[in-house]
Amino acid sequence: MQTITLSNISNMEKMQxxxxxxxxxxxxxxxxxxSKSSSSVVALGCAFxxxxxxxxxxxxxxxxxxxxxxxxxxxxxxxxxxxQQKLNFECQVRRLLLVC
Numbered sequence: 001m002q003t004i005t006l007s008n009i010s011n012m013e014k015m016q017x018x019x020x021x022x023x024x025x026x027x028x029x030x031x032x033x034x035s036k037s038s039s040s041v042v043a044l045g046c047a048f049x050x051x052x053x054x055x056x057x058x059x060x061x062x063x064x065x066x067x068x069x070x071x072x073x074x075x076x077x078x079x080x081x082x083x084q085q086k087l088n089f090e091c092q093v094r095r096l097l098l099v100c
Contacts, residue, residue: 003061004030004044025049029056033068035076042075043068 006014006028018024030046045068050056 003032004028005056021048023049026053027055029060029064031061031064031068033072033075035072037076042072042079 006025009017014025017028025048027050028046028048030044032041033043033045034040035042045064047056047060047064050060
């Protein structure tokens with residue numbers, strides 16, 4: 001997966017994003033965040049409307065990658081914890097249903 005900017009999306013997708021976010025986009029950069037352990041994408045780090053009306057640069061992309069290098073581990077463990085909690089809940093529900 002590669003970095004996504006406004007030039008990579010259609011006008012319809014831009015209008016949908018504007019509606020979803022509640023403001024007009026004039027610049028955007030979304031960078032994939034990879035898990036260190038599996039190299040799979042666990043999130044997108046997105047920045048919108050760069051100050052001064054400028055477009056995002058390759059340097060900005062490196063900064064976003066650098067910031068998420070440290071948070072990808074936390075994101076991965078949080079997702080794993082949430083998945084475990086969901087499985088525990090489903091198992092409890094199944095046990096209750098078997099008792100009934």
